[in-house]
Amino acid sequence: MRMNMPSQPGEVDLPPLSARSVVLSLLLGTHPPELPVKELVRAVEPFGVGGSTLRAVLSRMVAAGDLRRADAVYRLSDRLLVRQRRQDEAVEARTRAWHGDWEMVVITATGRGPAERADLRTRLTTLRLAELREGVWLRPANLSRPLPVDLEQVAQSYTARPGRPARELAAQLWPLDAWAETARSLLAHVVEAHRPADRFTAFAAVVRHLLADPVLPTELLPGDWPGATLRAAYAAYQGEITRSIGH
Numbered sequence: 331m332r333m334n335m336p337s338q339p340g341e342v343d344l345p346p347l348s349a350r351s352v353v354l355s356l357l358l359g360t361h362p363p364e365l366p367v368k369e370l371v372r373a374v375e376p377f378g379v380g381g382s383t384l385r386a387v388l389s390r391m392v393a394a395g396d397l398r399r400a401d402a403v404y405r406l407s408d409r410l411l412v413r414q415r416r417q418d419e420a421v422e423a424r425t426r427a428w429h430g431d432w433e434m435v436v437i438t439a440t441g442r443g444p445a446e447r448a449d450l451r452t453r454l455t456t457l458r459l460a461e462l463r464e465g466v467w468l469r470p471a472n473l474s475r476p477l478p479v480d481l482e483q484v485a486q487s488y489t490a491r492p493g494r495p496a497r498e499l500a501a502q503l504w505p506l507d508a509w510a511e512t513a514r515s516l517l518a519h520v521v522e523a524h525r526p527a528d529r530f531t532a533f534a535a536v537v538r539h540l541l542a543d544p545v546l547p548t549e550l551l552p553g554d555w556p557g558a559t560l561r562a563a564y565a566a567y568q569g570e571i572t573r574s575i576g577h
Contacts (some may be wrong), residue, residue: 363407376526422541428472428547437465439484460503513556
């Protein structure tokens, strides 16, 4: 299983953000994830979203279960709080010392339909595991996070020490050079982006790319790995947005 990557290494995918995406990105980057409507009106204005458009979008997002409203304050729903935690983890990348062990998850459940199989693959990819062969998923045991308890219903987890050289195995499981090249392209793009809407769009792409970072031990990465630099750039931008909302 390979990470989702642009069609060409280094290619930067910057689709325009809809009004809904702007609201969602703002709240996903805000802690706690709630804002009064007057703050939202001011925050989305630089992105060409007017007050009437914003209110219509907020109503649709509440109806769809994306947001909750209390008085004039909008907050992420529980479902999207899970997404925010995943985004935060992508930026913070909490790790621990690596001593050569690997996490291995072997799928044991049978008779699942295509939708269930796809959902499980998405969950395992979100956990930054990669598929060595059908039903066998691996990663170095350097992340400070437990595997979800309910995963035991469909899989068994083990601690393993593969016989192959670790760098060789990591290079097979993840397209590391392509990820790094795209990360460098994103870093160059955010430096050149000056308009608020352009910067916002660029950093939304940065977050998507960080979600695909395998967060491997340093000794398994190519030289000059840009993961930490990309995280620092996003953290600085997130601080800018937080300060702008608070004033």
